[in-house]
Amino acid sequence: MTDRAFQDYYPDPLSYCYGCGRLNEQGLKIKSYWDGEETVARFHPKPYHTAMPGYVYGGLIASLIDCHGTGTAAAAAYRAQGRPMDTAPPLRFVTASLHVDYLRPTPLGVPLEVRGRVKEIKGRKVVVSATVAANGEICAQGEVVAVQMPEHLLKDDKR
């Protein structure tokens, strides 16, 4: 793992994502890294990220898979082009579809480990599968179909 997360390379105007933008003060600030051929993000839910008492909210788990998925897609696209993430032009991905299977209740109060694997890179599309584990046990698994953001949105700053 390196010190700088995938999301830390996103251009400033695209760094306000509630899930993973480093400039969104209220956001979750999800951070993803390479770990060999897989990617990993670690996240400690807040006490109020409750589903039922003692367990993590499913919408948060979906958010972790979503942002880790698009982050992994971006990192994989740079890697496929053989260039580091701080080189131009920027590659940023949005979610076309998100699927999550909740395998068991995810305990609240421990760090979660999100792991991503690139299933497919084809043109502007990257498919990433992901798991979310607590205490070493996989509690949810999912898939993100990410597509490269259109260039006009990369230049757009409506913030």
Add this chain to the structure above:
Amino acid sequence: MTDRAFQDYYPDPLSYCYGCGRLNEQGLKIKSYWDGEETVARFHPKPYHTAMPGYVYGGLIASLIDCHGTGTAAAAAYRAQGRPMDTAPPLRFVTASLHVDYLRPTPLGVPLEVRGRVKEIKGRKVVVSATVAANGEICAQGEVVAVQMPEHLLKDDKR
């Protein structure tokens, strides 16, 4: 539509969901209602619920579909049993799987309308399809497979 949302009938110990619990002070407090054979929830994202600038965060959209889906599942299960939601025993659902297709960027700054339709009720399982619209245009569609919460969790209060 009635004044009381599906989520307002959830027993107190199960009303701390970050998405829709009426007792979660930090939560989103998603509220769902019948509207004929469909269900509806209206939600106004906060300015910080950003994906890219000017658009709504996909994880929030997933959360809306998730909680509106499980709420719709509960309401549909009561309706199928021919009894009001304030009668015992309580029926509360959790998400087994969640799928979201993001059809177009969802504009930030306007109220969102989430609509649910019951696709299937079978045993302890309810399948709900949902759409999320902004300015009358559907921006995302999804599906929730909800399963009735095991009785031991209904009695458990780990909060």
